[in-house]
Amino acid sequence: MLKINNLHVKLEEEDKQILKGVDLEVPAGKVHAIMGPNGSGKSTLSYVLSGRDGYEVTEGDATLDGEELLDMEPEERAAAGLFLAFQYPVEIPGVGNMTFLRTAVNAQRKARGEEEMSAADFLKFIRAKAKDLKIDADMLKRPVNVGFSGGEKKRNEILQMAMLEPKMCILDETDSGLDVDAMKLVSEGVNALRDEGRSFLVITHYQRLLDHIKPDVVHIMAAGRIVKSGGPELALEVEHNGYADILAEIDA
């Protein structure tokens, strides 16, 4: 599904190398997790994959089902099935959540040559998905993320994911800011979408999320590279011992 090959990325504005040769492959139907110290480049990786401005790829590439991702516009990547749940969801005053979602769903359908969803079908669809995530009607009417609590913003990200039904979902610290119940809701939302044709890349600092969303593989990212990969037990190790041991092992 997602193949990242020797990806080197620097900031466009300054001479600062952030990703220094990331190699990663997430096969179809799998859940991979990325953990790693603050500032190691996890969010940068997710932004570069989704096409945010401000970065320069100096080496390497990334493909989604064989298609070169890095040549596409952000909207094309989305239409190709890539989705990023933002670490910091953006507030958009004046744009209603509902309008935003309907525009997005229909734009993607159009890009894929499918028919647009009727207003009635859309309403039915979104109501069902929102109910699962305990998102009330008021939140759908309000401007995108404006005045939402931290946890509400994260649930809104998962709602978007559920509506857009992407095939490659990247979740950047979706668990941060969630209370215990919300964490369960969000995990259930994610698990409901698990499917043999859909993959997840879950960025998190905490083992707790991975109790709910069971990963197939855990990667450790440090200083712009994947330095270690393993099974779910790797997350437990990090939880107990932090990164010091792992990093020392690499340096040695």
Next chain:
Amino acid sequence: MSTAVKSQAALISADARPASGAWAADARADAASRLAAMGLPTRRDEYWKWTRPDSLVSAVADAAEVLDYEGEEPLFDDVDRLKVVFVDGVYDAEASDALEGEGLEIERLADAAAKDIHWAKDLYGVLEARGQSPVNRPLAVHNTATATDGVVIRVTGAVSRPVSLVYRHEDASSDAILHSVVRLEEGAKLTLLENGPAAARFSNVLEVDVAKGAEFHHVRAQGRDHERQAITHMFSQVDAEAVFKSFTMTVNGKLTRNECVIDIVGDNAVAHVAGAVLGDGAAGDFHHDDTVFITHYAVACESRQVFKKVLKNGAKGVFQGKILVKPDAQKTDGYQKSQSLLLDDDASFQAKPELEIYADDVICSHGSTTGAIDEEALFYLRSRGVPTPIATDLLVLAFLADAIEEIEDEDIAAEVTGRLDAWLARRRD
């Protein structure tokens, strides 16, 4: 500005003025002599620093091609309204509804002016004359002196059916002058709609007297003809507990200057003026100027100025807005917001927000900003699959939302939003 008037000197000659009854003749003669003393605006006037008056004062109006609306449904056609149509500045009885309505006296200005005694005497040119201080507005004076058509409306009850003034433009070289007055008696209520390009060059004055506890709602859409020019003035006096709310939407037009002068004279009154502008210089020159002057004379009144402009391809925007709080106007709550969204480097926006406050217990503020599209928001939308042009237009409409929210009637607000959306969509495809 009318074809009968070739120069400023001609303005003061009696034969340039329309025939009328005594009160109207007096008002026009008075205006003509005021204008002679004041002179027409020139480029050197501070008040015309950012908008050149040349093409508004020239003897002959520049021609403006009549836009083909290609069978598009006219604005407000779905609204149950009393329609009054002017074609190139001339009342069209055929196209208009009968001038009558419950709680309403409505008459053509020409008819009212022919009478020797008329209530409009106390308003016509009166609020305009009062609005000449501290700044001169000679084009409004000129309008008072020369206008022959328009409507006079007296509202005595809560009128639910809006009065809708429709300004059609059919002659590419028309030079129209209209002057209307509205008097809302105590507790009366009226919605006034205005739409259409009116003429190649259009001068419009609206004087509105809102008596105690009355409510005046005004929604205006200026026509989309690219080369048309408009100079409009609204003068209003708002009495105690009364509400005055005005919203204007403008897309296209070579030159538009909308002046609004409001005196809040009774306690606990509310006056809001708002504008939403979309200007794209690619289809022809675009210059839009909002000039607003609100004076608080009374206690505990609220005023709002909410002006939003989206400009690109060399489109130019101007805002001159003032809140003047007189010494007795304690507990004034005045707010002025003028913002522009520049979609490229060629567009420009000039703003002069002013507060002048002589009372000590007031809350007044102003904010004027010039910004670009929020890149974070744009990326967020694109990352959900919304193509850049659609995402940009969503953000443009969102930017205008504050101003549109000033429209009280939800259906009309929705129609205005729909028209702005359609304008954006036409440029996208």
